[in-house]
Amino acid sequence: MKKTITVQEFATELTKRINEAKTIECCKDEILNLAQLAAKKIGSEKIEVNWK
Numbered sequence: 001m002k003k004t005i006t007v008q009e010f011a012t013e014l015t016k017r018i019n020e021a022k023t024i025e026c027c028k029d030e031i032l033n034l035a036q037l038a039a040k041k042i043g044s045e046k047i048e049v050n051w052k
Contacts, residue, residue, distance in 0.1 A: 006045065007043055007044070
Protein backbone atom coordinates (compact mmCIF):
# COMPACT_ATOMS: atom_id res chain seq x y z
CA MET A 1 0.00 0.00 0.00
CA LYS A 2 1.60 3.25 -1.12
CA LYS A 3 0.87 6.47 0.72
CA THR A 4 2.54 9.79 1.35
CA ILE A 5 3.52 10.58 4.94
CA THR A 6 5.83 13.05 6.64
CA VAL A 7 9.43 12.17 7.33
CA GLN A 8 8.53 12.45 11.03
CA GLU A 9 5.85 9.78 10.61
CA PHE A 10 8.25 7.60 8.62
CA ALA A 11 11.00 7.94 11.22
CA THR A 12 8.60 7.13 14.05
CA GLU A 13 7.25 4.06 12.28
CA LEU A 14 10.72 2.90 11.24
CA THR A 15 12.00 3.21 14.78
CA LYS A 16 8.97 1.35 16.13
CA ARG A 17 9.34 -1.48 13.61
CA ILE A 18 13.07 -1.85 14.25
CA ASN A 19 12.63 -1.91 18.02
CA GLU A 20 9.65 -4.29 17.99
CA ALA A 21 10.62 -6.70 15.24
CA LYS A 22 14.39 -6.71 15.77
CA THR A 23 14.72 -7.72 12.11
CA ILE A 24 17.43 -5.31 10.96
CA GLU A 25 20.79 -6.63 12.04
CA CYS A 26 23.05 -4.71 9.68
CA CYS A 27 23.49 -1.03 10.44
CA LYS A 28 20.68 -0.97 13.00
CA ASP A 29 22.23 1.78 15.12
CA GLU A 30 22.96 3.93 12.08
CA ILE A 31 19.41 3.55 10.78
CA LEU A 32 18.02 4.54 14.18
CA ASN A 33 20.32 7.58 14.25
CA LEU A 34 19.25 8.52 10.73
CA ALA A 35 15.59 8.24 11.66
CA GLN A 36 16.13 10.48 14.69
CA LEU A 37 18.07 13.07 12.69
CA ALA A 38 15.53 13.08 9.86
CA ALA A 39 12.67 13.54 12.32
CA LYS A 40 14.43 16.54 13.89
CA LYS A 41 15.72 18.24 10.75
CA ILE A 42 13.07 17.55 8.11
CA GLY A 43 10.15 16.11 10.09
CA SER A 44 7.43 17.94 8.15
CA GLU A 45 8.71 16.95 4.70
CA LYS A 46 6.71 14.31 2.80
CA ILE A 47 7.93 10.94 1.56
CA GLU A 48 6.20 8.20 -0.45
CA VAL A 49 6.30 4.82 1.24
CA ASN A 50 5.18 1.32 0.38
CA TRP A 51 4.49 -0.30 3.77
CA LYS A 52 4.16 -4.07 3.73
